[in-house]
Amino acid sequence: MKRAALTLLVVGALYPATSAQQPASSPTVTFTKDVAPILQKSCQNCHRAGAIAPMSLLTYQDVRPWARSIKSKVVAREMPPWYIDRHIGITKFKDDPSLTDAEIATITKWVDSGAPQGNPADMPKPRVFADVDKWHIGKPDMIVSLPKPYELRANGPDEFYDADVDPEFTEDMYIAAVETKPEAYSFKVVHHATANMIEDEEEDPVGFFFNEYALGKNGDIFPENSGRLIKAGSKIHFNLHLHPSGEKALVNVSIGFKLYPKGQVPKYVAFTQHMGDNTDLDIPPGEVARTDGYFRLPKPAVISAFQPHMHNRGKAQCMEAIYPDIRPDSARPGPARTETLSCVSNYQFGWHITYPYADDVQPILPAGTIIHITAWHDNTPANKYNPNPRNWVGYGQRTIDEMSFAWVSLFYIDEADYQQRVEARKKTHE
Ligand code: HEC
Structure with a gap:
């Protein structure tokens, strides 16, 4: 009798213990431990004060109201912006910011379980952003801008603005990377900006295509051992396509170059x-x-x-x-x-x-x-x-x-x- 009672007791004691262990095998996904590191890596560069995205995604308080929207954007692979088809052709890229299937599953699980904050002590150290983050190619060695901003009307049809700039290049240069971008306050109105290189104004007043900015574009970093030649005396022709935003805007754009060290000629001209x-x-x-x-x-x-x-x-x-x-x-x-x-x-x-x-x-x-x-x-x-x-x-x-x-x-x-x-x-x- 005694023995049987003992067995019962043991079984009774084991049962609740097993069920209490169950959450341990499927741990809760929390903001501080699981989600914040993903946002730091893949979202905050744009989603912070002063950057191009509409809202900041730095803290739990910032992020919580957007939980559902974040889930739908990452599941549809609309955020972060990267729209190459992952199932066709070449799928390996440099600087691919897209989320892995596992990261998307983590975000989904977090949102579906009520988007809990978790232990504040798990929060990773805030990511530090330098101002040079604005240039995707890294800090340029040389920057050329319009000598004076263009004043765009508040309303009306799209406008095209052309300007030639003489940066006074005194010697031939090979560049390793190039990026064109609007200055901060122009982001809202610049639909695209192309920069052409004019080597000889009489022969070819329009020049040949050099680089383009369009909303959301990053930069062109040329492969190792390859570069582009800028000839001494070349001028830069900017062509801006502007879309009035309802407010008057002073528009400027810059083109930034990373240069090969003086005297080094890359083997391939890209x-x-x-x-x-x-x-x-x-x-x-x-x-x-x-x-x-x-x-x-x-x-x-x-x-x-x-x-x-x-x-x-x-x-x-x-x-x-x-x-x-x-x-x-x-x-x-x-x-x-x-x-x-x-x-x-x-x-x-x-x-x-x-x-x-x-x-x-x-x-x-x-x-x-x-x-x-x-x-x-x-x-x-x-x-x-x-x-x-x-x-x-x-x-x-x-x-x-x-x-x-x-x-x-x-x-x-x-x-x-x-x-x-x-x-x-x-x-x-x-
Ligand atoms: C390259 C910059 C950039 C990155 C990186 C980026 N976003 Fe965005 N995001 C934007 C911009 C700009 C918008 C507004 C325009 C648009 O929707 O395209 C936006 C819009 C959104 C919206 C919709 C906001 C609304 O008004 O409904 C959500 C949600 C969002 N982003 C979440 C994310 C998440 C989550 C990540 C990272 C996994 C991320 N974004 C990465 C720039 C970025």
Whole structure:
């Protein structure tokens, strides 16, 4: 009898103990321990006072009211801004800020369990932001701005402003990185700013494309051993596309350079090229329209970055390589080999992001490869950026017109270099 009672007692004592242990195997997700480190790493650079995002996400008090909205933005992968398709083509990039599936699961679990604060002692040390954070390329060695700000009216149609600046470059320079950006108070009104380099005003008064800023864009950092040449005496031509915001604005933009040390000439000269332009756009009202454009590589090339360019109706864009025939003399050359390099499948008009390929996956393409750019424009009411789904839309410079091309960063290499790189790449991927 005694024994049986004892057994019962033991079982009774064990049961509550087991159930009390259960939470330990699925611990509560808290703000201070689990969520704050993710926000520090991936959100706060923009979500803090004075930066471009609408609200600060530094403290629990800042974040709590936004919990539901944060969950929906991270689950839809709309935040942080990074819209490259993770399932097609090349998926490895430099400075990829996007969240992992595990981080998204942590945020989701935290919001679904009531967004608890947790133990304040678990809070990580605040992240320290320097002012240079404003430059994605790091602190520039040289900055060129408009000599005097442009005064933009409070209301009215978009404006285009052109200005030539002579920075008085006295010697040739090679640059390792470049970024164009509005000065703080101009962020709200600058739709885009391009900087062209004019080497010879008489021969070519417009110059050639050098760099572009558009809302949300980061900078162009050229691959190791490659740089762009700025010739002594070059002038910079700025072209600003401005969108009045309801308040008068004094607009200025700057272009910042990181330079190669004096006397050092990089082996490869990199540049950024419009590819796949198509000015014959035909986007009927209420429809999703597809446009194709092409660019032929005259020499073997290494592609270092991809950035789709469309306007409000932009929905998606893909970049594909159509390889040259391997047996051009054959009577039956067979189908051309094609390969999708990248797609942005959820294009967001507000974010013109350059997607820089990681060094070990940059496409190395033979001479004669055709870069095929396919763009889709969404002119239906489902597109929240669509100003009017009842209008036919064609090509044009204004925000309400459309465009279709990609900015592609690359450098050309010679045939021997091409063969060598292809062999080396094969080895790393064996
Ligand atoms: C590169 C800058 C940047 C980064 C990084 C960034 N955001 Fe944002 N965020 C913005 C801007 C600008 C907006 C407002 C415009 C927009 O929605 O595109 C915004 C909007 C939002 C909104 C919607 C606010 C509203 O008014 O409804 C949420 C929620 C949000 N961000 C959460 C996050 C979270 C969470 C992260 C990190 C995981 C993050 N953001 C990273 C710039 C950024």
